Amino acid sequence: MSLELLLAFALFAFVTSVTPGPNNMMLLASGVNFGVRRSVPHMLGISIGFMVLVVAVGLGLGQLFERFPPAYTALRYLGAAYLLYLAWKIARSGAPDSGESRGKPFSFLQAAAFQWVNPKAWIMAIGAITTYTPQEQFFTNVVLIAALFALINCPSVGLWTVAGSLLRRWLDRPQVLRAFNLGMAVLLVASLYPILSDF
Template sequence: MTTELLLAFIAFAFVTSVTPGPNNMMLLASGVNFGVRRSLPHMLGISLGFMILVIAVGLGLGQLFEQFPPLYSALRYGGAAYLLYLAWKIAGAGAPDAASGNSKPFTFLQAAAFQWVNPKAWIMAIGAITTYTPHEGFLLNVLLIAALFALVNCPSVGLWTVAGSFLRRWLEAPRVLRAFNIGMALLLVASLYPILSDFQGPL
């Protein structure tokens, strides 16, 4: 991989990681509701889960979807349904010390598994492999791309968690926090439209 291509890929990884999407909307809400420390497993799960997704796409999963388009459609709509479920959970979340005790941040494994049903993650992974991965030494380049993406992704998504933690002091009142969570849920739902409309057909 040339230096120019490497720098272009790092810019791509940063822009796609830091711009709004399902992961970042959930991390902003997690930063508000749980703080940075309790959200760390969520952040690490996103980055490492996404790294595995990039490797899988590079090793041929994308080609499998090209041969069997219904598989991709099932993933796309299943992911959308799961995002709607998460939006509903966020909208109903209370303060972390609520009496119900049901308010918990995403675990590492939950966040890692979520990447496989996150439409934006698939678009990012496919773009990284098809646009920035040289064919010469392809396997090594896939591993390099995946590792670099994870290194860029973690601090990028972490900015949303930190931003959420700074908002906590202004959202201490239960009514205000509830309104914020409903707003985050609506933004999460809204993030589905541009993602899903990019792929009206198979990969």
């Protein structure tokens, strides 16, 4: 892979990782509700889970959707339903240190598994493989692309968690935090629009 292509891919990986989407909205809310330290497994699960998804797409899983479009449609509906469920859970989160039910942060495995039903993650993975992976030494390039994506993705999504933890001190009143969580739930649902608007 040429240096020019590698730099172009790094920019693609950064932009797609740091822009708003389901993962980043959930990490912002996690940073507010649980802090950075308790959200680290969630961040690592996103990056490692996504890396595995990129490798799977590179090894042919993405072609399944080209040959059998109903599978992709089913994935989009499943992902949308799960995101709506997560938005509902975020909206119902209580204040830290209150007696209200507020759940717990995503575990590493939950975050990794979520990548498989996250429509934005599939679009990013397919874009990375089809646009930035040279056919020459394809397997090596797939592994390189996946690993580089994970390295760029983790600190990028981590910015959202840190931003959430910084907001925490301004959201110390239960009513304000409840309004914030409701807003994050609405934004999570809104993040579905560009991905699912052609249903």
